[in-house]
């Protein structure tokens with residue numbers, strides 16, 4: 001059971017371009033077209049399965065919103081921060 005992060009820990013550990021919204025960390029990625037977003041969502045899903053830590057993924061036209069929280073802990077933990085970092089590194093790949 002991971003510990004909930006403090007407000008300061010979240011603030012300092014949140015990757016660039018991610019924002020905190022209550023018990024979630026959020027980022028919206030923009031794409032040139034819809035299917036690039038769909039493909040990105042698939043990649044995020046694969047990371048989620050590997051990590052066994054699953055975000056909410058909202059696929060819109062030319063953008064994908066990712067929301068992360070640790071449901072069992074009821075807030076933001078290291079698992080969320082780590083997942084955001086993994087998504088960022090895949091996005092940059």
Ligand SMILES: C[C@H](O)[C@H](O)[C@H]1CNC2=NC(N)=NC(=O)C2=N1
Pocket residue numbers: 052053054055068069070071072073
């Ligand atoms: C039973 C529970 O859903 C599982 O242990 C995992 C699956 N994926 C999960 N994903 C997220 N974001 N939070 C969880 O607490 C979580 N729990």
